[in-house]
Amino acid sequence: MTATEPVLQIEDLRVVFSERGVGKRPDVVAVDGVSMSIEAGEIVGLVGESGSGKTTLALATALLGRITDGRIWLAGESIVGISRSRMRRLRSLIQVVFQDPHGSLDPRQTVRKGLSELRSLHPDRTDWVTDVDLLGKVGLIEDLLDHLPHELSGGQAQRVSIARALLLRPSLLVADEPTSALDVSVQAQILNLLLQLRESEQIAVLLISHDLSVVRNLCDRVYVMKDGRVVEAGITEDLLASPSHPYTRELIAAIPGKDWDRSTLGVASGQSAGEVTR
């Protein structure tokens, strides 16, 4: 793999859900000809409303979902027609973090047990880090290793999900609304963790979100989806500053509190006492 090779490249991806038999409903084209590429260490946003196809696309990129048509390259290697064992190996290059951490962790498994299961499935990819150091990377303390998911707060459980994803040293983390089930004070911690992991682990992130403010604060590039198609894509700042598609403009218009600005709130970090009292 050369340095310029995208981590993930998708061309003309289509995902169609169809029913069989008598009285079937019409086919649903959930993803309709989407092309996308993600470079190493990039944070890419994918926005759109419910039903726009973003989760279907995410599952397809993680090689977990159905793919009707299209081409996918992972680290330069095409996944069409490869063997199952090769596929399994490639798949571990992409890890997914889901919206509800409590729903994605086995309720009867302690954190330690869950990690050891992953280690036994992928012995050669997981021996680079100890459990304790891994938890350290996501800001959790060792004590939590013997906790069951219900003993963790939402933020802790989401950190555990991220730790489990990291264990396989993925080159891409697909995060599907990773903070929408969390409180804002915790959301900030998790988003910061993603930023920090990009630096420390050189990991690329595909961040799926309905919150354009989150995307603006975090993502280098952004794709906007509607009705299964990418209607607009580009560098986050440029795209959000001058959106060309009416749907993007509509999304931006709907953001609450657009006029609030940290600098006018008197809460900008690093502001000195003098500036406030003046």
Place this chain on the structure above:
Amino acid sequence: MEPLLSVRSLRVEATSSVGTIVAVDKFDLDIYPGDVLGLIGESGSGKTTAVRSLLGLTERNVRITDGSIYFQGEQVLGGGRNDLSRLRGRHVGMVFQNASSSLNPLLRINTQMRQVLKANRSDQTASDRATRIEEVISRMGFQDPGRVLRSYPHQLSGGMRQRAAIAIAIVSEPELVIADESTSALDVTTQAEVMALVRELATDMGHSLIYVTHDLLLAAEVCTRMAVMYGGEVVELGPTSEVVSSPHHPYTLGLLRSVPMWAKKAPLVGIDGTPPRVTPGFQGCRFASRCPHAVRECSVVDVEWTQTRSDHGSRCIQPEGAPLYSGG
């Protein structure tokens, strides 16, 4: 001006197999006619328990153990009285988070509105009611109000259902409407439409409104005043512009620093730690364990409410918010 609703030192306890927790404590609130108040808090802050208690809609294991409530000057709770259920529907309307589960799936919207009106306004004739239903539904921003009235909930989209739920809440002309996370389940563009309707509800239709939400920015858009809750207590209350521009309580500041803002790319700062479990013997400030400015005193003394201006106050022993800025 006399308040429409006055709540004084409301305390609500919830008992489960693992013991008793104080869900709401020292809750004081005055709602005036035309008021639009945002009740802000994260999960577990007690915001939903507080407003549900106002309506007498608490679960069986939840008890109001102290406090008094006055509605239009008349005592409805405390002093041996509990007339909260009398207020519900007729004087206080409620819009819940998930309209799909608060609407009756087996009845047309029209029927549901008629039933509510019949139960609350026995003074009206059948034709009065029909007129009122037409009038309310036509203000909800539907393209075809008639079709909505004839529809069952499953025939409506999420945004339409939420607007129908709002119509049901206000059809009996309640003086106060409580909306609990009424737009959180909706897509952003739909959310904006419903929020516009909620705002109109307060400004044009003259209802007082308590908007319960975890979303500070959303509340800041709609509400003229904000009450921030933490650990069952109101920790700060003031005009929206004051609360966001010069927050007095470290928790409010922490929330403001946590919210990804549109206007300016700035580093997000979360709040470390998790909220405490507040048991009946809990001492000191509830935020002390997470507060970057806490001093030894904070976890010992019973923190009193301090009114720094006539309309802005907080529950912090350093009420001017001075230390907030010293550490950056």
